Amino acid sequence: MRTAFFVDGYNLFYGLLAGTEFKWLDLPGLLQHVLRVQEPQAFASQIHYFTSGVKPDLASRGVLSKQAQDTYIRALKAQGVNVHFGRHRLEPGRAPRFVNKQTPASRADQVDIWQLEEKETDVHLAISMYRLATKQANAPAGECIDQIVLVSADTDMAPALRALREDFPTLRIGVILPHREGIKREPPGSLLECAHWTRRLITIEELNAHQFPPRVPTRKKPACKPEYW
Template sequence: MRTAFFVDGYNLFYGLLAGTPFKWLDLPALLQHVLQVQQPESQTTSISYFTAGVKPNLASRGILSKQAQDTYIRALKARGVDVYFGRHRLEPGRAPRFVDKRTPASRADQVDIWQLEEKETDVHLAISMYRLATKQTHAPAGERIDQIVLVSADTDMAPALRALREDFPELWIGVILPHREGIRREPPGSLLECAHWTRRLITLEELRIYQFPPRVPTRKKPACKPEYW
């Protein structure tokens, strides 16, 4: 089956890679591996990666975090991944004050906060999946996409998957949850019920095996693994 992957980069990083020594992930190789295990006859036709740029003033390592993300994206592009950027919006706001877990949130007790919100990436990802499905109606038989695989655990994607199942019943839908082995998480049922198949976690051994080499050749200077990764 000709397969197109759509990756929620933010969800992938914080669900699978943050806090590990495996951030230099060879994403195309890992996805192809999962696909071959699930469907040995399938082939990857495209990988679309959706993310938003790091804001250095809010990152744990400042400008180094931004440089690391830029370098990783260069490596992804060099391996044929299509990368699409949203943005972050930072605005002042108010939210209920946290007292403790036993005390419920109250609108009568609020504090000033900074609200950091990722914008445009989810909508862009959902629209891109649907547009690709729409284009298959007029694509030559040998070039049609048979399957779309979403890499995300974000339940905001459920309406898009549901629409794909209803409007394009011939199209297969897969979901890879970016959940790491050893961390217990409840699988998002709204995503699972929309998929023909689901991969529920990635093992630590898979993360270890599917890493880029320290230097990834690009059209310009090589993309080199960040030192602190």
């Protein structure tokens, strides 16, 4: 079963990797492992990774954070991952002041803030899944994608998955939630309803077992694991 993965990089990082020692993740290896457990006859034919570039001025380590992301993306590309970029938008705005959890938000008490939004990534991911499914109608025998797997817990993806289920009934849909073992999160029901199967969490053992080597060969200089990772 030929499988195409579509990975929400932002969701993956903050749902699974942030604050851990596992950021140098061998993403293709982990996805193939999860797929093999779920469906032993399936294999990864394509992996698409959607992200936006780090803004050094707002990153915890400034330029080092941007360099680390760039290095990791070079490692992913060297392993055949297709990387797609969106962008960040930073604009001034206003929002209700936070007092405490017992005090409701009020439009009458607002403060000035900077609004940082990731733009184009979600729409690009959704359209890319649908376009791939559409192209299967004219694909040569033996090259058709039999299954699309979304790696995200973002419920904004539910309409896209629902459309795929309705318009391409022979296409299997899987969902891998980038939730780390030991952190309690409510599973997004709207995504689960659209999928033929779901992996609800990734274990610490799986993360530890699927890390890139310290130096990943590329066409140019090796991609080396950032020291602070």
